Amino acid sequence: MKTIPSSNPGVALALCIMSLSAWAGPVTVEHAADAATISNGNLRVTFDTTRGTWCADALSDGTKLIAGAVSRVNDWSSAAPGASHQVESLETRDKLGTGRTLMVRSSVPGQPVLHLGITLYEDATCIVLGGGVRNVLNNEIRVMEFSPLSAARLFPDAREMKDPKTLGGVAGSGGNAVQGLTCNSPNNLLLTFTDGTRRWSMVAGGLTYHDFAKWADIAADAAGKPSLTANAKDQVGRRVTPGETYLPDDLFYIDLLTPDPFLALEQYGLAVRERQNARPNIYDFPTVCAWYVQEKTKGARINNTAGLVGEMDEVVKTGFLKYSPVALRLVPDSYGDITEQGWWDDEHWQKFGHYTKPYETSEKWCQAIRERGGLPFTYVQTGFVSHDYGKAFPGHILSNDISTLTQWHGVAYDYTDPEFQAHMKAVWGGLGRAGLAGVMFDYPETGWRHDGGFEDKKATTASAYRKIFELAREGLGPNGYLHERILGESAKEKSPPTPLVDVSVGLVDSQRVEGDTVDFHPGMVKRCALRWYKTRTLYTYDMDSKTFFEPREGQRPPLPAVRRQSILTMLYVTAGRVLLADSFRTLTPEMLLDMSRIYPIHRQPRSARPVDAFTPAGGNCPRVFDFAVNPDWHQLTLFNPDFKNKATIPVALSGEAVDGALGLDPQAEYYAYDFWNDRFLGRFKGSQMLEQELAASESRMISLHRVETNPQFISTNRHVMQGYVDLIDKPNWNGETKTLSGTSKVIGGETYKVVVACNGLKPAAASAANATARIESLAGTDDLAVLAIASQTNADAKWEIRFK
Numbered sequence: 001m002k003t004i005p006s007s008n009p010g011v012a013l014a015l016c017i018m019s020l021s022a023w024a025g026p027v028t029v030e031h032a033a034d035a036a037t038i039s040n041g042n043l044r045v046t047f048d049t050t051r052g053t054w055c056a057d058a059l060s061d062g063t064k065l066i067a068g069a070v071s072r073v074n075d076w077s078s079a080a081p082g083a084s085h086q087v088e089s090l091e092t093r094d095k096l097g098t099g100r101t102l103m104v105r106s107s108v109p110g111q112p113v114l115h116l117g118i119t120l121y122e123d124a125t126c127i128v129l130g131g132g133v134r135n136v137l138n139n140e141i142r143v144m145e146f147s148p149l150s151a152a153r154l155f156p157d158a159r160e161m162k163d164p165k166t167l168g169g170v171a172g173s174g175g176n177a178v179q180g181l182t183c184n185s186p187n188n189l190l191l192t193f194t195d196g197t198r199r200w201s202m203v204a205g206g207l208t209y210h211d212f213a214k215w216a217d218i219a220a221d222a223a224g225k226p227s228l229t230a231n232a233k234d235q236v237g238r239r240v241t242p243g244e245t246y247l248p249d250d251l252f253y254i255d256l257l258t259p260d261p262f263l264a265l266e267q268y269g270l271a272v273r274e275r276q277n278a279r280p281n282i283y284d285f286p287t288v289c290a291w292y293v294q295e296k297t298k299g300a301r302i303n304n305t306a307g308l309v310g311e312m313d314e315v316v317k318t319g320f321l322k323y324s325p326v327a328l329r330l331v332p333d334s335y336g337d338i339t340e341q342g343w344w345d346d347e348h349w350q351k352f353g354h355y356t357k358p359y360e361t362s363e364k365w366c367q368a369i370r371e372r373g374g375l376p377f378t379y380v381q382t383g384f385v386s387h388d389y390g391k392a393f394p395g396h397i398l399s400n401d402i403s404t405l406t407q408w409h410g411v412a413y414d415y416t417d418p419e420f421q422a423h424m425k426a427v428w429g430g431l432g433r434a435g436l437a438g439v440m441f442d443y444p445e446t447g448w449r450h451d452g453g454f455e456d457k458k459a460t461t462a463s464a465y466r467k468i469f470e471l472a473r474e475g476l477g478p479n480g481y482l483h484e485r486i487l488g489e490s491a492k493e494k495s496p497p498t499p500l501v502d503v504s505v506g507l508v509d510s511q512r513v514e515g516d517t518v519d520f521h522p523g524m525v526k527r528c529a530l531r532w533y534k535t536r537t538l539y540t541y542d543m544d545s546k547t548f549f550e551p552r553e554g555q556r557p558p559l560p561a562v563r564r565q566s567i568l569t570m571l572y573v574t575a576g577r578v579l580l581a582d583s584f585r586t587l588t589p590e591m592l593l594d595m596s597r598i599y600p601i602h603r604q605p606r607s608a609r610p611v612d613a614f615t616p617a618g619g620n621c622p623r624v625f626d627f628a629v630n631p632d633w634h635q636l637t638l639f640n641p642d643f644k645n646k647a648t649i650p651v652a653l654s655g656e657a658v659d660g661a662l663g664l665d666p667q668a669e670y671y672a673y674d675f676w677n678d679r680f681l682g683r684f685k686g687s688q689m690l691e692q693e694l695a696a697s698e699s700r701m702i703s704l705h706r707v708e709t710n711p712q713f714i715s716t717n718r719h720v721m722q723g724y725v726d727l728i729d730k731p732n733w734n735g736e737t738k739t740l741s742g743t744s745k746v747i748g749g750e751t752y753k754v755v756v757a758c759n760g761l762k763p764a765a766a767s768a769a770n771a772t773a774r775i776e777s778l779a780g781t782d783d784l785a786v787l788a789i790a791s792q793t794n795a796d797a798k799w800e801i802r803f804k
């Protein structure tokens with residue numbers, strides 16, 4: 001396991017390294033005749049040098065967390081008979097902080113030397129694990145699988161595991177679900193349960209991804225006692241030559257001391273973000289997909305460069321650009337023996353009718369879109385090979401073999417081949433210089449080559465797959481938008497499906513979770529909702545295209561406003577991306593206004609928690625989502641997953657999140673304001689239940705603010721987050737001058753409103769810099785008022801309300 005110097009070594013991130021107690025401290029390593037121990041005040045991990053196993057326990061009370069863990073590489077084990085073990089302590093400093101690594105080398109005659117790295121950080125609650133080998137044999141070996149934690153007894157001291165629940169971390173189109181004790185999941189998983197009155201939670205998963213995909217597995221014996229395995233697997237494996245030491249930077253993360261399952265998973269997501277350098281570009285704009293408009297909703301025929309420039313002109317006419325940019329996606333997806341694929345140049349895009357005059361080059365098209373305020377996106381079929389390209393460059397094909405060129409998915413590009421890499425660098429570099437903003441990688445399963453054939457003989461399936469996106473990232477730059485269509489499909493006939501893995505993390509910005517569709521259904525919401533700790537942190541998720549009209553042939557009446565607003569709300573809350581199957585020329589002012597309410601999309605690496613996910617009420621699909629802006633301000637989203645019937649959704653304002661509550665102060669009072677219905681819901685005690693009746697498929701965004709003793713803002717009409725993104729300076733009360741002041745981003749030509757609770761005072765006057773301001777009453781209320789601000793242009797308006 002490598003130790004990488006931090007780019008900011010003076011700062012230890014408070015991610016998985018949150019201190020549990022006052023006695024947490026520096027990391028120490030102690031050696032004894034039969035064991036080596038590493039500890040940091042929270043945790044103690046002990047490797048038994050007589051048995052070749054390791055265990056972990058909590059130092060606060062001695063509770064055993066893990067026992068009998070074995071390190072494995074392929075079929076070789078640290079606990080093999082006759083094994084001897086050497087132990088070394090190494091200083092570690094990386095993006096998770098400062099600590100030490102206990103490096104164990106296990107030797108058995110006739111097998112490679114196994115390496116196990118156990119890292120603890122100062123004041124941390126996580127264990128970071130790595131593995132590897134030194135090949136001391138006379139022949140090369142191929143590492144297909146390694147597990148630094150295999151078949152370990154999990155929480156062996158627990159007297160009971162009451163109501164155990166697990167949640168896997170599948171990617172792509174994989175279905176997420178909260179289930180019982182046993183679970184096998186790609187990437188990561190969570191276990192949470194109670195033992196008496198105490199809650200325990202465990203998160204295990206991949207921390208870094210380079211050569212291997214990761215899995216985590218909880219099994220149970222006949223007595224129901226659980227065991228945990230975390231392993232890395234690859235269908236091709238890593239070749240290791242005689243005398244070579246292979247220590248991949250493919251690490252695992254284990255946290256057994258954070259009891260709150262929501263916090264435990266969020267800390268995991270942030271740790272992966274830091275160690276994998278994942279900074280997904282946020283799709284802070286809607287994207288019009290030309291293929292969906294043209295083929296699925298039978299709209300304007302815009303799937304060519306001239307058509308998309310015309311579409312951009314329609315966007316400009318609507319005035320939507322005052323809210324956000326708009327991206328336009330060209331889809332050069334011709335099928336057959338001879339296509340654009342592989343060439344990916346102006347000549348071939350012209351030949352197949354996707355580049356049309358007067359925008360017949362990438363540079364002309366991208367420039368025209370950007371001049372109009374748009375963002376040009378395109379599309380490639382990841383592994384599809386045009387026959388003429390394959391015949392011209394057989395060395396660019398896996399195994400240099402084009403004998404199956406006539407078969408569907410029969411051959412694919414070798415992204416490890418130096419000549420093909422040079423070609424792709426020229427492709428992406430040229431598109432980057434032309435001004436291309438982003439790209440969709442369709443059929444990514446064609447790049448997941450379980451059967452190998454790589455020019456780089458040490459490449460794995462996973463490392464070759466990552467290379468696809470590495471080349472694009474290099475060419476388009478850090479601000480380019482890379483989209484991975486969908487995982488879970490097969491690369492070719494009779495081949496295994498692509499595993500649902502996060503191998504692309506740190507390279508890809510958006511990952512799709514659904515097949516081709518213009519529909520919206522609760523399954524999409526559930527799939528994204530249960531990945532909230534990865535949304536905006538590791539990826540933006542894509543539910544595929546959406547339409548604001550009935551998704552059917554012929555006459556397509558607009559969807560009811562409640563359905564349209566629900567689609568937009570849940571895309572914002574759970575996914576973070578809007579892909580449109582409608583041309584802007586068909587969108588009504590009401591549709592455009594509703595869509596503008598979710599822009600800008602916040603860029604902070606966090607999303608709303610599905611707080612009822614671990615309750616029976618949220619089992620089929622979460623219905624209650626909580627985004628805590630701060631302890632006194634929560635954005636509550638309610639979602640009715642029944643698309644045929646209305647439903648009453650209750651939520652306890654105080655109590656534990658794992659029980660479906662919001663965790664507010666039961667001794668305080670809170671204002672509640674409904675955004676879409678522009679309605680004050682009332683003043684509630686923190687000990688109360690908030691209950692709302694929602695129409696079929698409705699989503700409701702409610703702002704909850706703790707009642708103060710002075711005037712305070714409680715909502716705005718600009719954005720579904722009701723002030724979180726549009727208030728630059730959060731309102732501040734000055735008791736001496738009796739003024740409430742703040743700064744808001746105001747849209748030109750639109751009245752911006754701030755709902756204010758006066759709390760016993762009376763507004764006397766209002767003013768705003770760069771805008772006009774007035775005070776309005778709020779019908780049906782005695783103690784609420786509305787500040788209305790108007791500006792002819794987009795402006796940052798500093799405003800003030802004086803009270804008497």
